[in-house]
Amino acid sequence: MSAGAVRRGRRPAGEDTRAAIVAAAREEFAAKGYDAVSVRGVARAAGVDPGLIRHYFDGKGELFAASLVPAGADPQALAGRFAEGGLEGLGERLARTVLAVWDAPDGQVQLRLVLSGLLSADGHVQELPRYLQRTVFDQVAALLPRAVAARRVSLVASQVLGVLVARHLLRLEPVASMPADELVRSIAPTLQRYLEGADEGLAPGPAEEHNSSHGE
Numbered sequence: 080m081s082a083g084a085v086r087r088g089r090r091p092a093g094e095d096t097r098a099a100i101v102a103a104a105r106e107e108f109a110a111k112g113y114d115a116v117s118v119r120g121v122a123r124a125a126g127v128d129p130g131l132i133r134h135y136f137d138g139k140g141e142l143f144a145a146s147l148v149p150a151g152a153d154p155q156a157l158a159g160r161f162a163e164g165g166l167e168g169l170g171e172r173l174a175r176t177v178l179a180v181w182d183a184p185d186g187q188v189q190l191r192l193v194l195s196g197l198l199s200a201d202g203h204v205q206e207l208p209r210y211l212q213r214t215v216f217d218q219v220a221a222l223l224p225r226a227v228a229a230r231r232v233s234l235v236a237s238q239v240l241g242v243l244v245a246r247h248l249l250r251l252e253p254v255a256s257m258p259a260d261e262l263v264r265s266i267a268p269t270l271q272r273y274l275e276g277a278d279e280g281l282a283p284g285p286a287e288e289h290n291s292s293h294g295e
Contacts, residue, residue, distance in 0.1 A: 097135050097153070100125045105146040113143060137213075144210030149185045155214040162218045169222065170235075170271030174263045177239055182259055187247050211236075219274075227276055234273040242266055 103125035107116045118139055122129040136142040148154060157180070161172035181187065216236060220228040242262070245251040254262065272278060 096125075096127060096131065098151070100127060100132055100135060100142070101145050101148075102150065104142050105150070108143060108146055113139075116143075118142065140206040141210050141213075144206040147207050149180060149183060151185075152180045154211060155218075158215040158218040162222060166222050166274060168271075169219070169274055170269070171263060171267035173219070173235070173239070174267045174270055175259075177243070178259045178263060181243055181247065223274065224276075227279065230279075231273050231276055235270055238266065238269055238273065 100121065104116070104121045107121050107124055116139070118132050119129050121142065122132055125132075132142065136145060157176050161169065161176050164172060216232045219235065220232045223231055242254065245254045246257075246262075247255075249255075257265075
C-alpha cells in the first residue's frame, strides 16, 4: 500500500474531519496568504485526500471563507438547528445563535479580521458573504415564500451585520457592552418582522404613487 493510500484512509469522514480541514486551512492561509495556498496543500496539512475537501467545500474560496469562521462553529449545522423550529420565533433563535458564536473571544478576534477585510479592497474576503449565503441564509430563505425570500433575507442579513459591526468593530455604546440576552430581546422583534414581512405593502408602490399624484 502506498503512503498516499494510507493517508487517504487514516481519517474517516465526519465532523471531526471537517474541523481538521478548516483548522489546517486557517493555519495555511494565515501563514502563506490566499494566493499561495492550494487545496492540495491544505489536504496534506490536514492528512486527508484532496477529494475529501471537495466533499465539504466548493473550492478554495469557500474553504477560505470557512476558515474565517470561529473555531468550532459550523454555520450550516447551526443554521439547520435554528431553522428546524420553522418561522415562529426564528428571529430570536437566529439572533441568539449569531451572538453566541461571535461574542466568544475567538469569535470577536475573527470577526474584527473579517469585517476589516470586508471594508477593504481585499476581494478574497468577499467569499465569506457568499459562503454564509449558501450555508446559512439559504436555509432561512427556504422557510419563506419564494417571491419575497431574497428581500426578507437581505434585510435580516443587513440587520445582523449592522449589529455585529456596531458591537465588535465600532464598539458603539451601549450596544458594545450590552448583555447578550438584552441585545437579543432588542433586535429579535425586528428580525422577526423582516422574516414575516410585516412591513411589506405598507408603502405605496410606483403605480399607487402615480395614481395618487393624479388624483390630487
